[in-house]
Amino acid sequence: MSHLLLDPNDFGLSSLGVGDAGLTGVLGYIVVFVGLFLLLAVLCISGSIFKFKAKKALAAVSPAAPAPAAEEKTAPGSAGEIKLFDVPDKDAAMIMAIVADKLQKPLNELRFISIKEVK
Amino acid sequence: MDIIGTLKGLLTDSGFAALMAKGGWQNLIMIIIACVLLYLGIKKQFEPLLLVGIAFGCLLVNVSWFVTSFNDNADALFHQDLWDAFLDPNSPAYHSYGTIMANGGLLDILYIGVKSGLYPCLIFMGVGAMTDFGPLISRPSSLIMGAAAQLGVFLAFFGASASGFFSGAQAASIGIIGGADGPTAIFLTSKLAPELLGAIAIAAYSYMALIPLIQPPIMKALTTKKERNIVMKQAREVSKTEKILFPIIVTIFVVLLLPSTAPLIGCLMLGNLFRECGVTERLSDTVQNALMNIVTIFLGISVGATTIGYRFLDLQTLLIIGLGLVAFAFSTVGGLLVGKLMCWITKGKINPLIGSAGVSAVPMAARVSQDVGRKYNKNNYLLMHAMGPNVAGVIGSAIAAGFLLKVFGG
Incomplete structure (x- = not known):
């Protein structure tokens, strides 16, 4: 099976038809969106893990922190x-x-x- | 010694005589174009780091190589005939870098780095080492604007294909100008349509330099005053670990999705890993400075060398320049429209002006978002918010190039 999506002998070396060109353009735009959506999902998941970890670490530190003195009140x-x-x-x-x-x-x-x- | 004969021979062999011969006028026009580009690069500072090199390469090749010297061009700096043979499957020199090394001039040897895709990838490594992906990591939704801003790539591809003047591979190379990413445009064109490399590189870098003129009218036309005044909240802080993991995650997911993006995405993310991992400062410094500068010199001058008069001056070049502008404009439109959509979804928390930065061109496009935003609200700082879509655009254009390479690459 060829590793190319389209045969370059049909398309790469000659002019594409309007329909094929439109289809390729739309498909390409969708592929870019899919790729970046996938990345978005991964970043959102990893981001929420890191945010959760940071919150947990903050919560662990807070009780140990000394209570603010009265004179330090703003x-x-x-x-x-x-x-x-x-x-x-x-x-x-x-x-x-x-x-x-x-x-x-x-x-x-x-x-x-x-x-x-x-x- | 025959003094008259020697002088006559010197005169007839000189470039001045060749300029007067058939086809010499094309070289003359290219010499003038090279001088204009040098003026724009030096005086107007339009992308000077690359434009000066490209313009000088154009100048060098057009004063040293003439159509009339086909049979006697051993001393030329660049041999178009050797590269034609390199691409001709029926030639014994087909895909033979050895023939180029043995018979080529200085610019032929430097051009090997373009043809093999080496320089654009090394430049991407430098770009990765210079880029802080923090704004993108803290607001991953920027990726959608980066994707939307590839609209011009595919519209220009469609337009070029539909015009009937270009093959599919050539149309793909023209479309990628809309990615506003020089190395990506050069990488894809050197693979798909090397005969158009000079015109596409010059169009891409010229339009990138003209972003402050091209984008603001479109930004004003597509956004309301209220939207332009939106002040965005500071995004969350990104930890060091996240920044280290980012290049690894992107490499795994994007390259697995589209293996043809591996050279560009791989180098971009390796450069970024050098920057962020904290244990390779020396490498990061070398990639950002010494390596980047050396490759920029080689890339500029050898791309300029492909602009030989008789190849460059034709209807195709004019069409490429026109379609390149269409690609840039529609990429800006795509980013802005999704910016507006996100503004509406978040109930006014996102300023749509940052969408236009999705067209890559780091950091020029982000600066334009900042400048336009500050024009309407002096205390509005959009730069860091616009850097998110801006770097997302780099990844987006690499994916678009990977797709087109997969479809049309031989």
Whole structure:
């Protein structure tokens, strides 16, 4: 039996008919989907195994962890949303951390209204 | 010594005389095209690492090889007649690399790496070593967008076949331009339609370089403003073990499904395993840098060498360039439509713009998704989300190539 799906003497060396070309195209697209769906299924299964393992490990560690001390309690939550003007998230986070450090205040006790890049 | 005779002989044997002879104008046009490509590569930085090599190979072959020198081309860098004999079953030199080595020029010897499929596979190894598959592992649904973005491959294949100008094998090689993956296009074309290699490689790399111009209008046309503004949540973190297992799992499942993908998928995943396993840093470094650079030089210059004037300048080349654009556009459409579908299924959790990144072209297509997304929401960072479909597209185009090779390969 030939290892080829189609005989190249029929198709490879001459022009394909419209019907054959359409059929080959559709079949090829389906094969790509099947291949990647198969991979998707395998990745989903392995992903859920790893997620389950990670949860289990976290659960095993949690009871042993010391209870947070009263003085470590965070201040009441943040209020509102910060407006950023031409400042990426990363830079904004860095600026807020620097300000908090300079003021010697916990970050969640400060309220930032907006950060704007001075041009 | 006959000074006049010697000077006359030098003049008649020179390339300048050959340019004026019958068919020489084709070489002249190719020299101009090579200069334009060099300009685009150097000045505009369109895929310069490959385009500069391809353009210079094109220049070299067209200043050193003429149709008129069929009987006296011993000094040529590239011998198209030797490669024609290599492919002719009735020739004593049929499939004889020995004949090429014994009689070929510098570019013939370098071209052996293209013909045997060596360079594209080694480049895939480098791509694997440079790619972080984390975004794909953390969001496996990206694979569907990578699959959908192969739509252009099969539509262009159909179009090329239906045009009646191309054989099935040639149409398959043209279609794979839509995979937006240079090494895959070169690999498949060198196996199925080596006579079209120059045109297909140039079309593939040119369109890959033009992705920032081709994709955004399609992305805007197929998505709403609301969809473009969707901010995606950070996907889960991927453990080291998962990253190590990924290349092994992909190799087993994809190669078992379609053994003809083994050279491309095998090399891609080996490169990635070098990167992720943590005990082969030296190999990973070599594959990413030294090996990748060397192979890129050899690949570029030897692919460029296939663009000899009398072979390149014909209606087929124009059709390939047109069909290549169709393939790219429809691949983008395929990815975007499935992106929209996934957006609808997840009730707006997925930004459909990342679907266009399914056309491979790592990381250019993902960058385009990021840029278009940020245009509408400055705080929207889609790059890492788009890397998932982007690397899925690499696997998808390798599977598409494997399928076409299985169907039309001799």
